[in-house]
Amino acid sequence: MRRAGLALAGIFLGSLLAVVEAGFLLVSGLGLLPMLAVPSSRAAVAGFGHRCARQLAVLEQRRLSRFHQVRDLGPYSDRNAFRYVARRWPVGALGGLVLLVLLFGLVVTGSMLSAWLIGGPWALIEDGEDRISAGMIALAFIPGVLLLYLNVMGIIGVPVLDTRLARRYLAPSxxxxxxxxxxxxxxxxxxxxxxxxxxxxxxxxxxxxxxxxxxxxxxxxxxxxxxxxxxxxxxxxxxxxxxxxxxxxxxxxxxxxxxYPTVLDQLGLRDVIEVLAARSSIPVTVRYELPDRPPPAVETVAYFVISEAVTNAAKHSGANKIEITLTQLPGDVVVITVTDDGQGGAEPGGRGLTGLAGRVAARDGLLSIHSPVGGPTVIRAELPCG
CATH class of the missing domain: 1.20.5 (Single alpha-helices involved in coiled-coils or other helix-helix interfaces)
Incomplete structure (x- = not known):
């Protein structure tokens, strides 16, 4: 139900954006008329149109990410954004038509059921009562099922068309x-x-x-x-x-x-982190929530990230406590978070943290450091296990 609701919301917003995109293309077409009289303005007018199209493409990218789980778009040029917007509005119009047909079917179905149960505009006088007959309900059942099937196919198909078009123009080659x-x-x-x-x-x-x-x-x-x-x-x-x-x-x-702690190969990441926490001069809390043991290469990078973060906190932060959290995201991505309540102000460009970024990047991971003055300092690393 949640996925269906997200799909319907995405189609609805896409149909609204299609109206905006069609209007934008109309205005852009009218804006090209002065170019006939002043050809030198072509570059400026085209550039402005492309920049406006990029804003619409960004809105579409957010919609696809939020409602259709399409997150592999970008970077793309302003020209590709304009080409995408020019071709995308018919898909949005098709989505709006699907929603209108769905709404029409729900209204007709509700009206007929209401007339069958309590009387109404569909009702016939039968045995002195103003009610719709069961025969009419049965007669309307077959086209109703066909209409429902077309609606379901439309609800499934429109996001697929939307996604393919976006990946054609907004995804890198x-x-x-x-x-x-x-x-x-x-x-x-x-x-x-x-x-x-x-x-x-x-x-x-x-x-x-x-x-x-x-x-x-x-x-x-x-x-x-x-x-x-x-x-x-x-x-x-x-x-x-x-x-x-x-x-x-x-x-x-x-x-x-x-x-390199050789016991990492023998005992695993969890036990080594507990040993590291026990040897720290600052109290360390460990929350280990990985369902399976990561690959050895991921364990090694994770150990060095945690070790360097704990060492830096002990030397420079003046923290009273450190929290280490290891979780796993969908797609076999290990997330490591090291938080201390110290004074903050850590420099991401320092040698130690730069070295961590290099280790994480070598494993196709992401490292983020948030350390405002006054703290806390949060070091987060995402390591894919694939």
């Missing part, structure tokens, strides 16, 4: 889609290369400032222990060296975890 895809892949490749280089530099810093310094301290402690004359002093130095080695091992594990 295969060549345009391919060129845009090549451009997106080129940009994504450059972003991924930059992300890899940033990751290498970060690993080098972590190893140099953390693990390497501890290993140097470990070597110095062991060297002092070898030269120590007092056995108690040597034992104390060895104990300190042992603690330093354990800390160096922990630092190395931390670096390896940030490079």
């Amino acid at each position: 295969a060549e345009e889609v391919l060129a845009r895809r090549v451009s997106e892949l080129t940009l994504s490749r450059a972003e991924v290369v930059e992300v890899v280089n940033d990751e290498r530099r970060r690993i080098e810093r972590d190893l140099h400032d953390g693990v390497q310094q501890r290993l140097v301290a470990l070597g110095l402690l062991l060297s002092r222990a070898r030269r120590a004359k007092d056995p108690a002093r040597a034992a104390e130095l060895v104990r300190q060296a042992h603690e330093e080695s354990e800390q160096a091992l922990n630092d190395l594990r931390e670096v390896a975890w940030r490079v």
